[in-house]
Amino acid sequence: MARTNHGSLASFFLRLGRQVWVRAALFTVIGIAIALIAGFVGPLLPFSVTIDLGQNAVDSLLQIIATAMLTVSTFSVTAMVTAFSSATTTATPRSTPLLIADTTSQSAVSTFVGAFTYSLVGIVALSTGYYTEQGRTILFIGTLVVIGIVVFTLLRWISHLATFGRMADVIDRVEEAATSSLVAHATSPTLGARLLDSIPAGSRPVHAETVGYVTHVDVSALDRVARRHDLRVYVDAGPGRVADARVPLAHVGGRFDDDVADAVRATFRLENHRTFEQDPRFGVIALTEIGSRALSPSTNDPGTAIEVIAALQRVLTRAVLTNPDHEVTYERVFIAPSRLTDLVADAFRPLARDGAGHIEVQVRLQKCVAALAASAPQHADVFRDVGSAAYARSRRALDRTDVRTLRAAMREAWSGAAR
Structure with a gap:
């Protein structure tokens, strides 16, 4: 892709x-x-x-x-x-x-x-x-x-x-957008740049002139600027992050003046609102918001939350089964990809919190994370932690009969994931 x-x-x-x-x-x-x-x-x-x-x-x-x-x-x-x-x-x-x-x-x-x-x-x-x-x-x-x-x-x-x-149409559209951005991220987590492990000492920050969400990074243009001036660029604010006084756009290694700093800034697009284009977490967050709203007391629609969990399972399954392309096209740019733990937390933590008192939602959530663990055994611990945290929340909110039902469903789901 x-x-x-x-x-x-x-x-x-x-x-x-x-x-x-x-x-x-x-x-x-x-x-x-x-x-x-x-x-x-x-x-x-x-x-x-x-x-x-x-x-x-x-x-x-x-x-x-x-x-x-x-x-x-x-x-x-x-x-x-x-x-x-x-x-x-x-x-x-x-x-x-x-x-x-x-x-x-x-x-x-x-x-x-x-x-x-x-x-x-x-x-x-x-x-x-x-x-x-x-x-x-x-x-x-x-x-x-x-x-x-x-x-x-x-x-x-x-x-x-x-x-x-309609609700089903909205869920399908958000799922498609989330799948597209997340699979693209899984294919090339660093957008063709080199993997950023840590920012070297001595590099200087380049801050945005305004506060906003980074919605697009033109890595190709950023690499051209770095090559032209013999620099190394370490991106701090990737797509989806807020660039402000605390988080610079990037740290730059090498000697540069204000004109070069402006050229670096020009490769970042800042907006007031997040977009789906390069942001792998935004689609997952939008899907989860639909489920959380359905679980609010005023709506009380656990069926929609279950549909959202199924959509999240499809999105994340596509992502974890995608083979990443580690080819480095832009040698002088370094980017840290989004972590799977953050993506999974974005997806399931709000649903585990807001659906803690709904046994049918909790059973579906446990089956979902167990299936994801079975699909990607190398990431099984991440999904198991999410399942354990969701169970801990629901155990305090459910009555004893529902807790026993949930525990039995978990044993069945996770025993299948372990095989």
Whole structure:
């Protein structure tokens, strides 16, 4: 699997493509272009394409499309905002960017906006006599094609709304994002840099000019800066960490001035909120938040927590079974990868705490960590510690009958893991 060490420019365009307005603007431009090209191309064709159209036939169709698309576009945006709000209140606010980036909803809204713009430009152009007779015929054919695209998109959009923003849909999206970032991290834990064991004495810190989460490190650019000035760069604030007065972006070994320090800072992207792109722990945290909210007294939905535990098991299984690529591409950059103990704690500690009084949640959690221990025997101690800590919490919260049930389930699960 390719490393998630996209360059700053590539990362910028990748994030830009996920924005709703970008696709809507693109479809709007396409709609305007199609409406105007019909009048431009008509006189240039070497053959005649004419259809005996009734008076104002094209204009009437365009009026209908414009009215309908304005209504449908408004409805679609309202449905998307409702789905975003629902995910924020019932699942976790961290899932909202994944819903916003949904390609089906973006394409639907963009198609409706593009069709509205196409019809509007066509109406204005017809009223000014822009089209010849052949141009009107081409516009009519184009309008029929637009109607077909709109009908297909509307049917697809209605089908998509049946699941969009529902709890299962949100869990699946967060699981996919968590799997992608965590498997990429497992494949290349240091993003192609050298493993950082300790920061040498004598290296000097480079602090960020603002406080924020590190969401992207351009290791390639950082290595170029180090090579150009004969430096060694030891990254302190990897993706997901807060860079502040206590935690510098990096320590730099070698002689450097303020301009070089600015070049080092430029390879780190800081934001107010964490993202899934390079942060291996964020997806796991978002999944766990969904389960913790489901276990709150106001929600009391242990079934969702059990679904989250199953999702965490799939995510972590993929990660622990991934063979890491230890190839070093950037010799002058050193990065310390996230530790498995931290990832596992992020995943199961909140669920063990908030679900301590739910026997069904605790049984599923023990089966999950036992299965993970069986999948990765080299990390069995990490998962066994999590299971022991969860049992210690639940033993204080459950009655004696449930404790005996949980103890029996643990014996069965862990005896299978030991085989």
